[in-house]
Amino acid sequence: MFEINLIKNSLYKIKEKNNFIRGFFDYSELKKKLLKINNQFKNLDIWNDISYGQKLSKEKFYIENILFTLNMINQEIVDIDELIKLAIDSNDNDILQESVQTLYILKNKLDELEFQKIFIKKNDNKNCFIDIKAGSGGIESQDWAQMIMRMYLKWAENKKFKIYIIEKSPGEKVGIKSATIKIIGNYAFGWLRTESGIHRLVRKSPFNTYGRRHTSFSSTFIYPEINNYNSNIIIKADDLRIDVYRSSGAGGQHVNRTESAVRITHIPTGIVTQCQNNRSQHKNKNQAMKQLEKKLYELDFKKKNIEKQKIENSKLDISWGYQIRSYILDNSRIKDIRTGVETNNVQSVLDGNIDIFIKASLKIGL
Template sequence: MIELHLIKNLISSLTERNNNLRGVFDYTNKKEKLEEINIELEQSNIWNNYKRARSLNKQKSSLETIINNLDQILLRLNDIKDLFNLVKSIEDKNTIKDIMIELEELEHDIDKLEFSKMFSGDNDQCDCYIDFQSGSGGVEAQDWTSMLIRMYLRWLDNKGFKTKIIEESLGDIIGTIKSATIHVSGRYAFGWLRTESGIHRLVRKSPFDSGHRRHTSFSSVFIYPELDDYINIDINLSDLRIDVYRSSGAGGQHVNRTESAVRITHIPSGTVTQCQNSRSQHKNKEQAIRQMKAKLYEIEEKKKNAEKSFLENNKSCISWGSQIRSYILDDSRIRDLRTGLEIRNVQDVLNGNLDPFIKNSLKLGL
């Protein structure tokens, strides 16, 4: 028979973990925030500002999910406590067994909620963009960039995220890529990916070298959240240089005949965004400006929080000393230089199994 003191200890442990979760998620303030949002959404003129209303509904959904999860855990925990207090004196074996099953299920749900607390940042629930940029290594680096894009797209697909290629600059050889921007949409897209910003280093015997010598190349990955339209980011138009050009990526004959692709440079910071997703130059310009606002916001947030600065300001030096992860293919190992995690199944990672690296960095609060 299950020892009663084991059940009592587990109930005590889960109660403490539940209390910690309510503090971490700032339960009381979130309930107050939800009430404020509901009051604003009840205003008769709220839909006159469609973007604001849409943003509020998105915030409401996120808050309701967190609050409901915490409410359900507390309710289930209290029910288990009440039932245990009723049966512990008579030692009803079947009921005690059922209580243990309920506790194990509750522990599993608390485990999941504890993992999700890593997504408590202001922008973690946002959709996001991923910028890829090849660095030192020429064609080898361009091929490495295409490999990284494939790896992340597979991971995103396995996680159920939706992706769209916003911009793609093809490399010097077919199948290689110099740079690309991908839009990612789905629950906690930025939260999942935010620790992946940095330089990724590849070491292998190059298929582009007739002597099959060992080459080292680099590619940068930069993740930034897609901001709600109501967040005000002031950009002086005189600080922007806007260039139009013919698309070099996929998209059929039209994109190669017309100058519909748009590149925007923020002159003071050197930040660049590009879009060639639409046939319309106007739509591409709107999208590139949205990306610029999001990118400048994220850079300022990183500066403000003094986080690791292998971000946009260091993009001009994609080389030795700034990498976060090394992929040593001929030694069959991938090592994260921040966490120390090393994995030997190289092909599994390149095929999209990034969970060990991403979860480890999130748990360590990078």
């Protein structure tokens, strides 16, 4: 027979946690806010401002999702409470066993909901960009940069987020030298904002005849998509170096024949943006310039508001001093340097299952 007191204690803790979370999200206020938003949507003029309409739709979806989850968990707690009372009265071990499993599932649901309260920082609800750059190590690092890109693409796919590859520069023989990816999804930047930094790989090199151990580095820089912002940043023409080159991406022979790709370097910060998605050099330049504006805005924002946090950008050397995570494939061990979280499931991580690291870093307020 299951220990009745332990089951009752587990149920009591779940009820307490449920009350705390409902209070944190302010359930009654959320309902009022949703009613107000629904009333706003009754006025079709709201879509005269597409950007505002989309923002409101996103907020509506978020509130509906939170309310649905809170209601579902609350009802499940009522049901399990009645089930446990029934099991105790009838001395039914099978029902108690089912209750224990249900309590475990409920605890996980509450933990997941509690985790969402972490997304309270400015821009957490925004879409985001990921810049990936190969470090020192030649072919090995370029291969590693591509593995990092695949890892984040898989992660985004698992989250059902939309993905756009803005720019990708092929490596000398394999992999990539750099890439910029746009991730569109609910709280995309909130999820990924702690992933900026250096990823260190240690493995027996597949490109070395003798299979010697090799250490490689690749960097990631995460920044939000800011469409409407007020910034005092002035980009001077003298601070820019603009290079054009032949695109190496898809798009047919026309793309490869003309110098349509554009690379913009902001000399004071060393920030580089590039775009080769379009056949038009003008469009690529505009896209690269928008990327630069977003990067400079995020850099300025972090300097003013998060001075203790070092901003990883292309001005920093990709070397031993700025690591966030080590991937030691020979020993089947991946360790987050900042949180101490480790796992031996290397392939799972490389396939995009990185929430174990993300959640740990967000919980300690990185």
